Amino acid sequence: MKTFFNFLQAALIGLLKLLRGSKRLAKSRSLLAYTSYGNKKQVRLLARLVEAHPQIDFENRQSSMKHFFQVARLFFMHPVKHSLIKVRFQPKQSFEISTNDFGFSNKLLLVENEGKEKIQKVDFFSEDLPGRLLNSQAKVIQPNQDTHKIFISDVDDTILVSKATNFISLALKTLFLPPTKRKSFPEAAKVYQKLKHGKSGAENNLFFYVSSSTWDIYPLLREFLKLNRFPEGVLLLQNVKQEKQKKSKISHSHKLERIQEIIEMYPEYKIELIGDAGQADPMIYLEIASRYPKMVDKILIRKRWWDSNFTDEDSYLKKAEKLGVEMHYFSSLDEIYNEF
Structure with missing residues (x-):
């Protein structure tokens, strides 16, 4: 399974690179903000920065072949390596995170969080385009007084x-x-x-x-x-x-x-x-x-x-x-x- 998906991903990314080289496609960026988690003092923030992220719908019923092409498009995502992203957690707290060789960031952030809400949200800004809000928000799940x-x-x-x-x-x-x-x-x-x-x-x-x-x-x-x-x-x-x-x-x-x-x-x-x-x-x-x-x-x-x-x-x-x-x-x- 791992070998198959690894091969498929490499092949599709290679094709995308050829298309970029021949047609000089513009490199738009998308931030994939995964649901993250934390407590009153820390948040483990999970995200990935990619180029040309396709809009994919898995919510509605679709044929098997349409689903196949939807899944295949996921493997076209090309990671943006070693890029700085500004994170805003609540109005007064901001941080910088960076992506690794694969476009991922799994960062432990020290925050001041009163924990009054069950789910907090995080905004992301591009460091390459100062002030530009990236097209994603992360949910942060945390325990409260009812968590056992x-x-x-x-x-x-x-x-x-x-x-x-x-x-x-x-x-x-x-x-x-x-x-x-x-x-x-x-x-x-x-x-x-x-x-x-x-x-x-x-x-x-x-x-x-x-x-x-x-x-x-x-x-x-x-x-x-x-x-x-x-x-x-x-x-x-x-x-x-x-x-x-x-x-x-x-x-x-x-x-x-x-x-x-x-x-x-x-x-x-x-x-x-x-x-x-x-x-x-x-x-x-x-x-x-x-x-x-x-x-x-x-x-x-x-x-x-x-x-x-x-x-x-x-x-x-x-x-x-x-x-x-x-x-x-x-x-x-x-x-x-x-x-x-």
Whole structure:
């Protein structure tokens, strides 16, 4: 999957460069502001600066071929490297952030935030064109007095039916099935909404969706979450090229890093980790539990719905028991919701 999308992205960007060279296309800039998160003192701001960002609609129903071309256009996005952007958070606070080799910025900013509102907004200005407001605003999600827990969930095969271990199956679903045709597990959104609001119905628990999908398909996954009425939250994906450069010994190490950033932002809250047995979620979540033993409350793992011969459950459950962390395997979240 990663190799395929990496190849597709390289090919499309190469074609775009040829077009620019032959036709001298103007380089307009767009800032992709991803939903970010913070507390009263810090905000982790997530954004990407690209050239000639296409206007893409995943909200309305469309044919499989139209969806394919929409997804392909996402890979035309060419990053703007090492560019300065001015950030305005609330009227009196401003910062400068810079993009990396891939056009991304994942910046921890120190802010003065009274935390009266559940969601704050951030404006972005171009440093190359002083005073020009870029065409994007970032939402910043933060806890309030009604927040009791942080839920961190995987996406593929945890809430979105994907069969992510099968390259061809996942690639075809991503490229040819629009969000309106993608299937979620039938109980997932309902249970997630209950977790969001707690048993009292008045809680404001935070949700983070941490996936191995590439940032290029962020609009597609965001629309899937919206259409299926999952709780609003922060969607954290991976930059495949950047992860390849790291050469980490840990599979899906970006997940480990993103979860650590969340935990360190909210040390006062208990964490529940929800994933699936298809890839590395059990291993990653147990590693998190070993590093933060007093913070991880539960680990919930969806069984492989396409393969009943998975045999590693007992070994992971024993490791969880040694760490003193509750760990449950489930076929449907309804089975264990009452235990929450």
